[in-house]
Amino acid sequence: MTVTEVPRTDEQVRQAVVAWLRASLPPTWVAAIDTGDAAELQRARALVGYDEWCARLGEAGWATPTWPREYGGAGLEPSQARIVNEELTRYKVPRSFNVIGIGMGGPTILHWGTEEQRQRYLAPMAQHREIWCQLFSEPGAGSDVAGLSTRAVRDGDEWVVSGQKVWTTLAHIASFGMLVARSDPDQPKHKGLTYFIVDMKAPGVEVRPLRQMTGDAEFNEVFFAEVRIPDSARVGPVGEGWAVATTTLMNERVALSGAGSASGESVGGGPVDGLVGVARKLGRWGDPVLRQRLMQAVIESRVVKITNFRAAAARRAGRQPGPEGSITKLFAAEHNQRVQELAVELLGARAMAWPRSDDEAGSTVRGFLRSRANTIEGGTSEIMRNILGERVLGLPKEPAVDRDLPWKDIPRSQ
Numbered sequence: 001m002t003v004t005e006v007p008r009t010d011e012q013v014r015q016a017v018v019a020w021l022r023a024s025l026p027p028t029w030v031a032a033i034d035t036g037d038a039a040e041l042q043r044a045r046a047l048v049g050y051d052e053w054c055a056r057l058g059e060a061g062w063a064t065p066t067w068p069r070e071y072g073g074a075g076l077e078p079s080q081a082r083i084v085n086e087e088l089t090r091y092k093v094p095r096s097f098n099v100i101g102i103g104m105g106g107p108t109i110l111h112w113g114t115e116e117q118r119q120r121y122l123a124p125m126a127q128h129r130e131i132w133c134q135l136f137s138e139p140g141a142g143s144d145v146a147g148l149s150t151r152a153v154r155d156g157d158e159w160v161v162s163g164q165k166v167w168t169t170l171a172h173i174a175s176f177g178m179l180v181a182r183s184d185p186d187q188p189k190h191k192g193l194t195y196f197i198v199d200m201k202a203p204g205v206e207v208r209p210l211r212q213m214t215g216d217a218e219f220n221e222v223f224f225a226e227v228r229i230p231d232s233a234r235v236g237p238v239g240e241g242w243a244v245a246t247t248t249l250m251n252e253r254v255a256l257s258g259a260g261s262a263s264g265e266s267v268g269g270g271p272v273d274g275l276v277g278v279a280r281k282l283g284r285w286g287d288p289v290l291r292q293r294l295m296q297a298v299i300e301s302r303v304v305k306i307t308n309f310r311a312a313a314a315r316r317a318g319r320q321p322g323p324e325g326s327i328t329k330l331f332a333a334e335h336n337q338r339v340q341e342l343a344v345e346l347l348g349a350r351a352m353a354w355p356r357s358d359d360e361a362g363s364t365v366r367g368f369l370r371s372r373a374n375t376i377e378g379g380t381s382e383i384m385r386n387i388l389g390e391r392v393l394g395l396p397k398e399p400a401v402d403r404d405l406p407w408k409d410i411p412r413s414q
């Protein structure tokens with residue numbers, strides 16, 4: 001069954017995605033899921049190429065179930081997308097790592113992009129054929145991203161961009177980036193920004209990878225030396241880049257809170273509840289303090305899920321992601337750090353040195369190290385608390401002495 005034949009009740013959506021999965025996966029994969037045979041599943045997974053699989057998932061519309069069908073989605077409601085994600089998780093299928101594109105760039109282009117931009121960029125993004133990155137943060141502008149310095153100067157039908165970005169996840173393999181640049185330094189900082197789609201292979205774009213403590217190099221510095229961007233790659237009106245960027249950032253919080261995916265947090269490759277099994281296996285279940293912490297972790301994990309359901313209900317009611325994205329982003333980040341610390345503590349000395357063959361220890365420690373970034377990436381926890389204080393609790397706004405000054409007159413170190 002293809003997406004075009006999908007009828008609209010929840011049960012019919014579930015049947016359609018299951019039918020597609022059973023027809024598209026190798027029969028040994030389907031049999032391994034039916035029987036719960038983990039070893040057979042591992043053998044079956046080796047038969048499927050990751051890139052090719054992600055492309056097929058995208059072509060079927062299941063990678064972006066809520067996008068309109070004409071742009072490569074399945075045209076489903078958010079609650080039905082959750083059903084799709086549940087089944088993809090149940091069948092343990094790989095998903096595209098193109099989350100910056102699918103989770104943030106896509107919704108921004110759907111909301112602000114021209115028809116031409118939607119036709120050109122959305123389907124290859126959903127199909128994992130073109131990877132995207134987000135070029136917002138700079139050495140002098142992270143939390144205060146509206147203060148950024150990268151300049152965009154108009155030259156006829158083109159813009160000439162010069163400056164530097166940092167922490168740009170996936171820039172080293174990205175085809176396109178979402179770029180916010182300063183188009184008018186005479187305006188206050190939020191008003192003189194414009195949003196562009198930049199071709200990461202354009203002359204003048206230089207990407208330098210940064211190594212992080214997990215040993216991976218997920219993110220990069222990106223330098224722009226008089227890079228020419230056609231005006232047709234501008235997203236939204238000139239000077240409205242802050243409003244467009246806000247759409248991207250709201251969707252980022254939803255994506256980072258786990259609301260955009262079904263998998264949520266994972267410990268050593270498994271769900272949080274799995275830690276209970278680990279504690280039992282290691283003979284630690286009798287420790288009442290540890291047991292209490294484990295239960296707290298399981299409860300928090302449920303709270304994240306339920307809050308995400310609430311956010312999905314708000315989207316279903318037609319609202320753009322709002323401050324509730326900040327609640328789940330803040331809570332999920334700190335919860336994940338607590339869970340990863342607990343997982344490492346459970347392993348004890350095994351988490352300090354382990355043989356290469358010990359995948360469980362390797363992935364648990366990697367999860368712990370990676371989780372340190374959770375309270376920084378996508379907006380720090382302090383910034384999330386500011387947003388919640390101001391927009392949800394109605395507390396007085398943080399003093400901002402530079403808000404109305406022309407950007408060029410704001411003192412800065414560079």
Ligand SMILES: Cc1cc2nc3c(=O)[nH]c(=O)nc-3n(C[C@H](O)[C@H](O)[C@H](O)COP(=O)(O)OP(=O)(O)OC[C@H]3O[C@@H](n4cnc5c(N)ncnc54)[C@H](O)[C@@H]3O)c2cc1C
Pocket residue numbers: 133134135136137138139141142143144166167168169170219373376377378379380381382383386398
């Ligand atoms: C793993 C990872 C991936 C990332 N990927 C990307 C990416 O793909 N694209 C991208 O553009 N950026 C990316 N970032 C950058 C990220 O958005 C910034 O690191 C983040 O916004 C914080 O900015 P900063 O690092 O400049 O810290 P700063 O803004 O300099 O903050 C330093 C400290 O001061 C605190 N602080 C700052 N302002 C306030 C305030 N007003 N009130 C209270 N406390 C405050 C902060 O909470 C923090 O503790 C990534 C970061 C990480 C860690």
